[in-house]
Amino acid sequence: MTPASAVRRPPLWPVDMPLEPRPGGRLWLAVAGKGGAGKSVISGTLARVLARRGHRVLAIDSDPMPGMAQSLGIPEPDTPPLLMQAAEKPETGPWRLKRGIGPVAVTRRYTTCAPDGVRLLQLGKADKDGLAPVNGSVSAFLQTVRRMHEAPSLYDWAIVGDLPAGPRQPAAGFSPYARLYVVVVEPTSQSALTGRRVARIARGPLGADVLFVASKTTGSGDRRLVERLLGERVDLDVPADPAVRQAERGLGAVIDAAPHAPVVHAVQRLADIIEARTLEAA
């Protein structure tokens, strides 16, 4: 057991995180919330909807568990992820991005193509040894996302991140690109408590904007319940929709399997709100 005196008081924030507010007008967002709230379905469908509206879209999947690829309409890419090829391990020292590779090269060369021209960047998936077999990819991922704001040629891309459950990744600097957090909340106390915590981190140290989505709602009562549990206004409802489960069972994207499903219409409205906010910020 380490005595408390030896536990160095950690810095308030990882030192290599860009803290300065980046200029507005960029559609760079991450979708966060509790597990099972519908993050992958919303983020994958949103990426496709934005691409169909003419945005160049980079989808970022940092969940060590499967999810986003299916919602984008492609099979889960092979492990290890493509990004592993962008990493190297020097004889001494930790894994790093290969020399000469930055966020633009990563986007161009180490992403998987999905329908509508969406590019998918993946952190890598955990297996029975956790993320250890893809340590290189994780290092390359962190270096890439933390340098994204330095790459002007990505400024006119839309970035849609799908984060794993809870506040850990935003707090640990896995999504510093996000100017906006879409916080997905089901009408349950656990989901709302998670939403509050993610929003606290996003608005506080991350200096980002927050948009709340009430997910899997079955009536206006659910939206009011979410607002009461959150203590915040909800910006949009995404209704409970059997099309989601049907698409999952058919191992396809809901936007392909049921393009007119209520959940797809809701994500189109979400895209409207996000585009309007981004324009405002610019």
Added chain:
Amino acid sequence: MKIAVAGKGGAGKTTISGTVARALARSGRAVTALDADVNPMLGISLGLGIDGTERLAGIRQELSDGEGDAVHEHTIDGLIERFGEDAPDGVRVVVASRVDMPDHGCLCCGVSADRLLREIEGTGRTVLGDLEAGVGVLSRMEVGSLDVVLVVVNPTPKSIEVARRAAETAAAREIRVLVVANRIAGEEDLEAIEAVLGAHEVVVVPEDPVIARADAQGVAPIDLDESAPGVRAIVAIGDRLAAEAALQTA
């Protein structure tokens, strides 16, 4: 006896954990409930309410505050005794770490949930750890550091896939797996789960509106209606584990 609860986010890990912990305590076990998720929710399903759950501090953050007294705690069990809180039925609840506070501490060093779970001895106590979604914590366990893992799974392809990985991860560490098929509404649901996880023992928790209502209200399902079918099924898991724990210490 040391039990961990794993599965995909939203599968019902925390609801199962809180209710099993309460059932273990009602069966006469001394229970330590360890919330190993940096997004701690276990307090809600134990019956502490949303506000009571928000008031629980993480051990790591308490240590980072450097109040000094902790220097004298040389054991993991001492830390748990010092920083735990009492929940209904005498369950002792501790939160390993939470990241939503302004000073959440470094995420990769210090007292981690992994370490607490691995090193906790809890002499004579039954320890139940509610893990973070996915397989991260499990993959960092060693052979023999847990007695049993409850793998909570819903009848959806993503949940089944995460459960498959969790079960594989536990088996690779020679930890017994008990699959908890949660929110089961019919034969078809159970078949989908058994098709992938049938090699393990599977127990069924039926879909139950009481559990959904408890979650909406932020109360413990066992306090809302202990005779509801879903609650009864989870309590039965607790009773069974209590009997095994009693045999183990006898």
